[in-house]
Amino acid sequence: MTQTSTAYHQAIWLSDLHLGEPHCRAEYLLAFLEKHQAEHLFLVGDVVDMQALTRRQYWPESHQKVLALLCQRARSGCHVVYIPGNHDMPMRQYAGGLFDCIEIHQQYLYHSPYHGRLLLLHGDEFDRQLCSSKLENWFGDKAYDLVLWLNQLWNLGRRLLGLPYQSVARMLKRCSSKAERAMGRFRQAALARVLAEQVDGIVCGHIHLPELLNLQGKLYINTGDWVENCTAVIEHSDGRLELSHFSEAKKPLSRLVPQRAVAMAKCS
Template structure:
């Protein structure tokens, strides 16, 4: 599998919680090479750590690996989310080689411009259904606990990682409706900013969606799905799942299928 990239986007790691799939993420970071690493929010879950911290050695190693990557030449850009919003006060500064920003504009190798943010800014624009509110609170915690138990059993019998949350979000109509509204809000924002696409995280659901010549990209998470958005040296975008059996789970729609060609330096 290709492990050398021009850029990599990860978000919703939630270090400091038991739900973080730290082993898979550490393995991913140690086995890739990338010119630029975007940390697209909710990397350290300061919000949850106020109640109960779970910052074990594997979590420390992830932080150390990211800092080592920055020191060795990888450009690391950190865009805090709602769970690590404390770091937003440091926007514009560089700490230990990590550039902290509120958002970013990323230009791909083939000349497209993407706006990058965590995505929590759309919470006020998208009405969250009661189901999603439940998933976001106690029910979500229960689901993650079940996810850990299920995958513990799967590892024991030699089966690869599987996401319970991903299955539910893909099969429950109300969850699917919320995700679609979130994607629509991001696409509208990208269109208003006159960029070719939007890259974000926040809703823990990796996907591509094309509408009106604008591309929505969600890099997923590392508590439920273990996914990253990657850009090849040629500027092509893919979604990568990394666990016992790493694989590409999606590639962006081909430009010719859009009826659209990227415009160099637009935005």
């Protein structure tokens, strides 16, 4: 059995793991965590799907392994910060405390040595910009459940054909003008928060749409999820930011080079 090498980074951002939900891609997440370590590991909400667990008790061994590995990383000296989201909202009452060496915060300000001050929050704070009514929210939830089942069936067929994982939800979001407008409102709300807090960028999750963008000179980072997209954001040791997809086929979705590195390259 060959051993796989482990990459070490400055920081890793993960969100929307949804452990305890049947559609969680825990096997891909475990493989990612085994291959990647960092000085800082940020969990940006919806780590354990407590809402799903109230409807159905589902906790397979792979989900327990993910949670155990995250705790083990924290006990081993990795700086692990956990920002609860709307699906694990009960954990917000413990903000300012510790869970097995993992720091719990309502939001967190990360001082990146390359990208300045980055505000970390889940993103459900911006829900008012996305939906206009409770009825619309209800229909949205039901449609999303259907998309997740289609996603499962689609990728079962792809595996039988020897093809790698592909997110159905991501394709549908890109094809829907209404979804695109909602995602645009979310980005603008996040950018407004950046400007109000006078920070250099924001890292969030919540909407399951991974992105790594420069908006008006500010960083907008959405880590994606491990239900549909299987994505993480990595800050490499040299400051490069990478939005990485991880399933049978591993590939970077986008990259950003720190401005300091760009300036040095121009001077050389």
